[in-house]
Amino acid sequence: MKAEDQVEVGIYPSSSSSSLSLTKWWSKETVAIVTGANKGIGFAVVKRLAELGLTVILTARDVERGEKAVDLLRRQGLLHVSFCQLDVSDSSSIRTFVLWFKNKFGVLDILVNNAAVSFNDIGENSVEYAEIVMKTNFYGAKLLTESLLPFFRLSPSKARILNISSRLGSLSNGTWESQGWPELWTDYAVSKLALNAYSRVLAKRYEKKGISVNYYCPGFTQTSMTRGQGTHSADDAAEVVARLVLLLPEELSTAKFYIGFNPFVKSKL
Ligand SMILES: NC(=O)c1ccc[n+]([C@@H]2O[C@H](COP(=O)([O-])OP(=O)(O)OC[C@H]3O[C@@H](n4cnc5c(N)ncnc54)[C@H](OP(=O)(O)O)[C@@H]3O)[C@@H](O)[C@H]2O)c1
Numbered sequence: 001m002k003a004e005d006q007v008e009v010g011i012y013p014s015s016s017s018s019s020l021s022l023t024k025w026w027s028k029e030t031v032a033i034v035t036g037a038n039k040g041i042g043f044a045v046v047k048r049l050a051e052l053g054l055t056v057i058l059t060a061r062d063v064e065r066g067e068k069a070v071d072l073l074r075r076q077g078l079l080h081v082s083f084c085q086l087d088v089s090d091s092s093s094i095r096t097f098v099l100w101f102k103n104k105f106g107v108l109d110i111l112v113n114n115a116a117v118s119f120n121d122i123g124e125n126s127v128e129y130a131e132i133v134m135k136t137n138f139y140g141a142k143l144l145t146e147s148l149l150p151f152f153r154l155s156p157s158k159a160r161i162l163n164i165s166s167r168l169g170s171l172s173n174g175t176w177e178s179q180g181w182p183e184l185w186t187d188y189a190v191s192k193l194a195l196n197a198y199s200r201v202l203a204k205r206y207e208k209k210g211i212s213v214n215y216y217c218p219g220f221t222q223t224s225m226t227r228g229q230g231t232h233s234a235d236d237a238a239e240v241v242a243r244l245v246l247l248l249p250e251e252l253s254t255a256k257f258y259i260g261f262n263p264f265v266k267s268k269l
Pocket of ligand 1: 035036037038039040041042060061062065086087088089090113114115116117136140164165166167217218219220221222223224225226230234
C-alpha cells in the first residue's frame, strides 16, 4: 500500500453542489465562528454562511478592520453577523473572546480555523518569522479549539470543525522523508503539517462524541497571502468551505483532508 492510500483524502463532494439550499439542516440558530475573517477567504466564508442563513461570528485581530468588515456585510443586508476581537496568537485574547462567546451565545455549531500568516513572497523561503508563523497557524488554532470544545452543541446534526490548511503540510505523500524539507515556505509548511496532524488526532478523539473534524486546502487562491495571485477567488474557495461545513449529517465524515477546488486544481502553496 502506498503512503497516500493510508490517509483519508477527499475532494469535496461536487455532486451535492446544486442541492445545498434544498437539503438545509441549519437555521439562524446555527452558530459559526470564523477566525481571521476581516479579509480574504475568512471574510468570504462569513459572507457565504450569513447569506445561507446562519448566525456568524466574524473575528479579527484588529478591531477597526473587523468592524469595517462587519459593516460591509450589514450594508448588504447580512444582519446576523457579530464581531469580536480575536488574536489567535495571544492566549489572553483567546480567553477574553471565549468569555464573550460564552456570555453572548453559549453554544457553538461550527468553527472554521482560518487565521494564518506567512511572511514570504511566492518563491521566497525566509524563516525569520518562523516562531510567529507556528504560534498563529498551529498553536493559535489548537488553543482556540480546545478553549471552545465545551461549547459545541451535541446534536444529531453534529458539531463541525474545519481547519483551513495547506497541502504544503500534507501528511499523505511522504516526500518530506524522501526529498527533505520543503524548499518553499518551510515555516508555513511545518505549521500546516502540525495543523493537519492535530486535526487527525482531534478527529479521532471526538469521533464518537458528536464533533466532526476535517481540514481543507483551498488551493492557490487570490488573497493578500499570495499577493493577489491565484487560480480562483476567495469567494470561490469560500463556497467550498461552506459546502464542507454544511454537509448533511449523514454525509459528514471526520479526519478527512479535502484539497483543491472544483474543478480540482493543484495548489502552489
Ligand atoms: N491563499 C491561498 O492560496 C491559500 C492556499 C492554501 C491555504 N490557505 C489558507 O487559507 C487561510 C486564509 O488565508 P488567506 O489566503 O485568506 O490569507 P489572508 O488574506 O492573508 O488572510 C489571513 C487572515 O488571517 C488574519 N490573521 C493573521 N494573523 C492573525 C492572528 N494572529 N489572529 C487572528 N487573525 C489573524 C489576517 O488578519 P490581518 O488582516 O489583521 O492580517 C487575515 O484576516 C489561511 O489558513 C491560509 O493558510 C491559503
